[in-house]
Amino acid sequence: MANAAFMIRNGYHSFFETLYVAARYEPQGPDSIGKDLLQTFDRYRAEGRREALHGELYDAVMARVLPIVNQGLAPSEEFHPPRFTDLGPLPALLGQAAKDRQLKTGLASLGAGFEPRQGSADIHQFAADPVQFAQTHTLSAEALVKAGRLPAQGNVQLVEVAPRLYELEYTEHSANSVSGSPDSVPAYFLGYNGPNQANAAPAYVDIPKQARAGSFLFTGTLSGCSLVVTSLDATTYRVYHDGRVNSSLLYDNVVMAVDYKDYQVAGTAEGLAAAYMQVVDGQWQLVFQRQEYQREGQMVWPKLREGAEPLSIQTADSQVQERNRTQFAEYREQVHQNLKKVATQFGVSTEGVADGVYSGGDFSPEHPAIAAWNRLRDAVQAKVSADIEQLGNQRYQLQEQRRGPATRA
Known part of the structure; x- marks a missing residue:
């Protein structure tokens, strides 16, 4: 479950297969949650046969796993999962805006x-x-x-x-x-x-x-x-x-x-x-x-x-405006430093990553002024994805070796 939590923390929130496998093979102990997760999957699988689900499984799994993901983290470093909406998956805050429309x-x-x-x-x-x-x-x-x-x-x-x-x-x-x-x-x-x-x-x-x-x-x-x-x-x-x-x-x-x-x-x-x-x-x-x-x-x-x-x-x-801007600037700087820290851990260069010039008053997650940060985020996600794919291939090869020629035949 710690490995699954690491994947979620680094953006792989939708890998339900990974969570299921982790839950199934998690060693039993006083703090294990694998059995609870398996029961959650079974419950929503049964409900899904009766009626369409609208994010209930996602919410239930996240509610159980997020305490592990965010354990020991400062509030500014905590992971907030994306929202899944009728517009598709969106980052947490933008997904909340879409959910606002639904609500x-x-x-x-x-x-x-x-x-x-x-x-x-x-x-x-x-x-x-x-x-x-x-x-x-x-x-x-x-x-x-x-x-x-x-x-x-x-x-x-x-x-x-x-x-x-x-x-x-x-x-x-x-x-x-x-x-x-x-x-x-x-x-x-x-x-x-x-x-x-x-x-x-x-x-x-x-x-x-x-x-x-x-x-x-x-x-x-x-x-x-x-x-x-x-x-x-x-x-x-x-x-x-x-x-x-x-x-x-x-x-x-x-x-x-x-x-x-x-x-x-x-x-x-x-x-x-x-x-x-x-x-x-x-x-x-x-x-x-x-x-x-x-x-x-x-x-x-x-x-x-x-x-x-x-x-x-x-x-x-x-003074409310100045306080809000100061708090936001501090929060934003913390997020940027966290992203750079993760990038360094995965060998992704952060050289030259900085804000561009804000102009025009646009409000968009794709604004040119933050293009460098978006590219860094995408590069980190791509590197983590490649590492996970490599580990998946290695696991498959190990499984094949354990099965042996006679079993494969």
């Missing part, structure tokens, strides 16, 4: 179609003490996504769909419908136009810096996106829902932001959050509620994340 249409909403539903009177408890309420109740924004394009302003209601689980639902101002009930409060709404990593025009809405007490802004669930608050002028905030991963780094005049890194589940490529804004004590706050998935059959629901502080709150801070 925006796949996370369940208990509403039957788009008929107005009765709001809960608990909206008043939420409005009176939003912090206390959000610490103990899950807020799902999926109904906002499924409602399609919404106006910048309207009313919001809480629809209780399970104990301590509420859906945020847009309602109109009309007093002649269910949505005109007193169990709603005024709010701003921010749309979402997809996880395209090259999208330079994400959805945004402008809100006044000085808003009345009890004002809210709501947007769709974050599962790879960023919510970025910028200072547009002396009286206005411009708030973006950006599908590009950790994209607050791309903006000027940032005063509040929540990025994927802020709600990512440690040691995984998973992350889910409900993010919104509220006016408390005369100033806007950016709030995000860390969540996780729970499944019931084919349905997926959000719940408060276990083992983590569920709520984080920010207020306007002119």
